[in-house]
Amino acid sequence: MNGSTIGIDPSVARPAIAIWPARETWQLKIEGQGSERFMALCGSVRDWAYHHAPDDLLAVFIERPTNSFPNPALYQANGIIQVGVLSGLQGRFRHPVSCFELSPGTWKKHSIGKGNAKKDDVWHWAVGEIGIGSSVTQDECDALAIARAGHALLEQGADLG
Numbered sequence: 388m389n390g391s392t393i394g395i396d397p398s399v400a401r402p403a404i405a406i407w408p409a410r411e412t413w414q415l416k417i418e419g420q421g422s423e424r425f426m427a428l429c430g431s432v433r434d435w436a437y438h439h440a441p442d443d444l445l446a447v448f449i450e451r452p453t454n455s456f457p458n459p460a461l462y463q464a465n466g467i468i469q470v471g472v473l474s475g476l477q478g479r480f481r482h483p484v485s486c487f488e489l490s491p492g493t494w495k496k497h498s499i500g501k502g503n504a505k506k507d508d509v510w511h512w513a514v515g516e517i518g519i520g521s522s523v524t525q526d527e528c529d530a531l532a533i534a535r536a537g538h539a540l541l542e543q544g545a546d547l548g
Contacts, residue, residue, distance in 0.1 A: 388542040390445035393436075394494075394534025395472070396526045397449055399424060399464040402432065403526035406441055407534035410519055412527035413439070428464060429471040436475025444484055446547075447472055448537030450529065451488035487547045489536060497536035 396403040405412040415435060417428045449469060452461045469486050476484045496502035499512040506525055513528035514521050523531075540547060 388445075388538065390443045390541075391441040392445055392534045392537040392541065393440065393447045393472070394530045394532065394537060395447065395449040395468060396529040396533060397452070397461060397465045397468050398526065399428065399460050401526060402428070402464070402468055403524065403530040404432075404435060404439075405527060405530035405534045406439075407531065407538045409441065410517060410531065412519070412523055412531055414524055414527055425463065425467050429467050429474075432468050432471030433475040433478075436472045437478050438475075440476055440479055444476070444480070445541055446537060447476070447484060447486040448489050448494070448533050449486060450494065450533055451490050453491060485547075487537065489533060489540075494533045494536035497539045498532035 391409060392407050394405045394407065400417050401414055402417070403412065403414045413435065415431050417424055417431055419427050449465060452458065452465055473484065473486055492502040495504040495509070499509060501508060509532050510525055510528045513519050513523065513531055519531065
């Protein structure tokens with residue numbers, strides 16, 4: 388399938404973003420506390436999307452927080468990141484771009500082949516199998532796997548709605 392996908396590993400303070408198949412990754416550092424940090428998060432993600440989204444972008448995929456480790460701030464950050472990235476893309480593209488949430492098991496299954504993969508499995512896949520530099524963070528590896536899984540799901544014609 389021609390085109391690129393963006394994968395996002397959400398975080399309040401250090402969200403990671405990746406583009407597949409380009410295999411490019413970023414980790415944003417968000418300063419501040421409380422609502423100030425949330426506003427900075429939205430603005431940083433919006434600016435990143437406006438300046439770095441590939442011209443052939445098909446869709447954005449973000450990890451859905453799980454109930455295994457409930458974290459209200461992460462649920463909020465997830466929504467804020469979605470608003471920020473879509474706002475940045477709206478300023479860049481004349482057409483709407485969709486943003487889909489993927490559970491950890493779904494993106495792990497469709498990117499590295501094991502829905503129950505551990506953090507080390509994802510890192511070894513990113514560094515060993517697809518050859519990105521070993522200086523990437525675990526979050527960047529996750530974002531890359533999320534982007535790859537989204538790309539694979541689009542290729543398969545999965546119903547993401």
